Amino acid sequence: MVGQEKAKQACFKGFGNKFFNSDRSSCIHKLKLTITEEIDIDASYVSFLIDAAIKRKVQHLDLHWCGVSKFFTKPLKVYNSETLVDLKLSEVLLDDAQIVYLPCLKTMHLEDNWYPNEATFEKLVSSCPVLEELNLIIHEEDIKAFRVHSRSLKKLNLVRSYIHFISSVLAVVIDAPLLCCLSIYDYASESYIVNNLESISKLDISLVFEMKLIRYFIENSAILKRLTLRLVGNSARDNYTLKELLRIPRGSTNCEVVIL
Structure with a gap:
């Protein structure tokens, strides 16, 4: 088994060294790296591959560290790329880079990444001046406030499932003036705050989470145009939910509530 693992590592590195040879000058349009336990390549070598792709002006980068116990322990140069237009990171330990x-x-x-502190995530998002779409899937061991x-930002998709920190306050603060599409699947967070939406925004919201958070959006969104709700449960519970929704005063007189 040990010999087979070493052979796989050698094969992977041989291909990587040849394809990402520094003598090559051609640009790389898209790079997808999925690191599994079968390959078990160390983080420093993956960093080498990403650095090489950045130098060759990669535009689409997809990195998935699938079920491997070794994660990145230093900032990646992907944090400073002048060509990236699409970035996907899954199951990666993100360090707090000084310059992003x-x-x-x-x-x-x-998706399911690990952040050393709240500032790391906030810095990564705020340092993308033309970011239009953010898809965020939060791991149960992530930081408590995002x-x-x-x-x-125009489109935000957020998934946060049930976690173990049941006694902690889990908060999400959204400050995105141009936001026009918000989709939330969340049974964990206890607090949502949406700030600084411009009056010209047409906000389309899709929610799957607790009634108190739905109430928050309906009561406090003065420019909300459409709210989509997906009900899960038996018919008796659905009827009760519908009655509760009808009792909530709407902050926007033009708000359309759609039940799926």
Whole structure:
């Protein structure tokens, strides 16, 4: 088994060294790396591959560290790319890079990653000046409060499932003036705050979470145009939920509530 693992590592590195040879000058349009336990490549070598792709002006980068116990322990140069437009990171330990700037990034997908502190996530998002879409799937061991600050963000998809920190206050703060599409699947967070929505925004919200958070959006969204709710449960519970929704005073007289 040990011999087979070493052979796989050698094969992977041989291909990587040849394909990412520094003598090559051609650009890389898209790179997808899925690191599994079968390969078990150390983080430093993966960093080498990403650095090489950044130098060759990669535009789409997808990195998935699948079920491997070794994670990145230092900032990646992917945090400073002038060509990336689409970035996907899954199951990666993200360090707190001192300088973060992704001037062309428009779409970012972050799934089950680990963040050393709240500032790391906030810095990564706010340092993408043209970011339009953020897909965020939060791991149960992630930090308790997430703050999404972006002057350009238009679409936010957030998934946060049940976690073990049941006694802790789990908060999400959204500060995105141009936001027009918000989708939330959340049974864990206890507090949502949405700030600084511009009056010209047309906000379409889809929610799957507790009634008190639905009440928050209905009562406090003065410019809300459409609210989509997906009911899960038996018919008696659905009828009760519908009655509760009808009793909630709406902050927006033009709000359309759609029940799925």
